[in-house]
Amino acid sequence: MNFAAPAVLWALPLVLVPIIIHLLQKRRFRRVEFSAMEFLLRAVRRTRRRVMLEDLLLLILRTLAVLFLILALARPNSKDLPLLLGREAHGEVLILDASLSMNHLGDGQSAYGKALSIASRRLRELDAKMEDRAAVIRAGLRVDRVASGDPDEVRRVLEELEQADPVRGDLVGALHAAARTVDDLGPETSRISVTVLTDLQANTWNVEGGFSAPFAELVALGCDVQILDCGSALRENVAVTAIDLSTSRLVRGDSCDALITLRNFGDTETAVQATLLLDETPIASESFVLGGRQPIDWNVAVAPVKSGARALEVRLEHDALVGDDTRAAILDVGDGFRVLIAGEASAHQDAPNVFDGMWRYLSLGEWAPLRPTALPLPLLDHDALAESDLLILADPGRVSLRAAESIAGFVNSGGGLLLALGPETGQEQVRDLLLQLEATGLTVGTPIHAEESPARLGIVDAETPALRFFQDVRWQPLLTEVPHAIYRPLNLDPNLAGNLHVGLRFLQQDASLDAGAALVDWQLGEGNIAVLASSPLPSWNRMEELPGGTLPLVYDLLFSLAPKPGFPVSYPVGAALSLQFDHPPTDTQLRDPAGLLLNGLSELASLDNGRTRLDLLASVPRPGVWRLSTRLLLPDGEEISLEQPLAVVIPTEESDLRAALPESLREFLPPSVVIGNSNENIVQVEASDAPARDLTRTLLILVLAFLVSETLFAWFLDRRRNL
């Protein structure tokens, strides 16, 4: 309690005045000789105790009146005394930002721990006996109202919330939940405070965050809304923000590039040691000095020997924010794709055709990632396709309707198809096939010889998976400066060909005239289709410095068409872990990154496409490498064992711990929302929550009450005693 006029307190000894008057009165007696003393003595004996109590009560009332009058004149104010004097019920809704960044250890305590401490303190200030009510809403993996009602009960639940989740918290959802909670707390609570305990991360707290509406809603509900920054002042952090694999599907013996991005989110230069692990075995390590707010790319070539799904993981030494010091990716290392080339070799050795070119480029030996087989087009049927992963139609002439249906079915169920056009490809003959493949609006142009109109390839979309090799600008001349002897430009009707994607076009020699699309791809069901308008005739290969000449295009094209795994292998934290298999799985086990076995999780569901969906987790809670093992039951009764790692990664936005500036928050928050900072001691929070209350008026009312009580009581006594 504080006093605005403390000098008045020197008058406190005046409280003795009523006592002194009382004692003085007891000393002054008028002497009377009286006759009926016996009655007097009896009367005194009867009334002594009661009179003493009445006198004492009167004395207390008078003394308190003087005491409170002096205190009132000293103009006190307090935050605590109103509780003693009684007040209306309070409601407290606490929103806990449980995103990954809240785990940042600042001053020896995480922002989340600090938020819990503040929340606990707030709850302790409430009093269930005063009908106070509280609720805690946690914005972590999901928006969860963890407890509501009795403040003590809520606090007990709060003590069990250990740390934040490795995700971005849905604070907007939490604010909407708070508005609903305010309704639930109901009319019993006269004043409801909503406090958001957060680290005010700038990535989240910005104008695009959608905060305006929910905050306005809470203000409209009459709540006292406060945002409290629980983050530390120093927010240094280094994180692994990405592992980009040059291909997610590798053939055993081949290699891929792992492009690892490290980033210093702090302002000071920091040295880190990064380690890359393949299935828990370190395969590379490097030290880096990261400048303030600078990213560094670390490129590592990975060449797994064993086939199967392999887990790559990058680790840094732990810093203040642990969750983002490691990141995982899955590399699917296969034994090679089975490629079926449908077509026939040229009758003239000196005039190889498309089939010859494909065969020559793909037949590279036992360890080659692609293992081609050949089949004349008329013999192509369902059984032949069932043994293949990829089908290359090498300059097909006529394609029967039955073959077209088989091909469409093959692609629909995940097979890849490359339609390599050549001079023999009939315009009319492939129309039915294109219709079966849902490529409406795509027509094949007439063959054009280089002598007539020389053309080169031009890149339309460098992000096309088939152009992965040529995404590096150094190699693009190898693709775009090669003249093509014969080509079949593709014509697209823009009104009909909406599902088709163009990666390459033909450009005339002066590079100004568009001579039609050269590479078009699209999806059909689970599979991918590409039409390459200039097939790799041997005459294409004029680049001595590159083995195979244009082979990288074909290679990457085939890999981009290759069947994808039945499920994604990388998940963000919080996503549903749900996988699809061609055959029903059994004896499924899932281990978390710590190796802990999670039992009784899976649920199976049969899908319309004949596959089986395995639902493992509604929300995967931790980042790292999760390991799934199961057995797939084949129709013939055989079983295939499957060991599949799954990479669970955190959102990179959580690593940037910078706090939003209050002035930027003011741009989109209602003016009445208070923004506080726990680092300025929690006193500020308490001050805004329970402002010091001027008690002068209250005390004067009490003085009046005491005086009225004293007068009434004295009047009552007089009346009774003067009967």
Add this chain to the structure above:
Amino acid sequence: MQQASDPRLRARLQRLELRARTAVEGLRGGRHPSPIKGSSTTFAQHREYVAGDDLRRLDWRLMARSDRNIIREYEEETDLRLWIVLDASASMQFTSGEWNKFDYGSWLAAALARVACDQNDQFGLMLTHGEKLERTLPARGGEGHWKSFCHMLAESEPEGAGDPAIGLQLAAGQMDRRGLVVWISDFLGAPEEAATGVNLLRRKGHDVIALRTLDHAEVDFPFLRNTRFEGLEGSAVLRADPNTIRAAYLEEFEKHGAELRRGLRSAGCAFRRMPIDEPLEVGLVEFLAQRNAQKLGGRR
């Protein structure tokens, strides 16, 4: 004891006689036109009947002749002996006004004796000081005796402590002939003792009238400020805020009065409370009514 030459005594005596005579005269001139004509066989006079006269005194013969209602009156002849027992204990000196209870009791005694004297009755006086019977004036008649009666009253002072009923019981032992006993006291003693004293007198054939003299301060307890009460009898001292004990005191006082009244009346005693600021006639009327009743009862 004060000497007769003491000016204060003389003044007091004069005041006593004056008050007694005034009271008796006032009584004659007011309520009863002819209340004290006797009923002996010596004829005194005839007069007109007035309401309240005893119908047995009508002169039937004269009524038949004159056609008027005539009453026959006789000279009073009486053997009534009046004993006045006056409580002269210290508590009787309490007063909140000009005179105290003893003064009032003295005046009342003198007035009663005056009436008795005028009726040719014998009257005697016994003064009790607390539990002691200090002075006694034998019962006789005549003007001179009344003077002696008044003198004895005037020279007495209230003193002594104790239950006045004990004094009454002592006085009862000295009353040889049956008569009418008027006991004047504040009765600040045990009601049972008072009833015992009256019963003793009643057994000896006396009629008893108890007249209780009270100061209004005893009845109303009008004290307001803190007061040190000092007992007139004994050494009891009490400091108190009168306001805090008033109700309880009055309750005790009334309770005692009720017990006293009940005890005395059950003993066959006429009892009357006489605040000392009331006229003396009230006490005289009570005495006369009782005297007449006794005389009638005696003739029967």
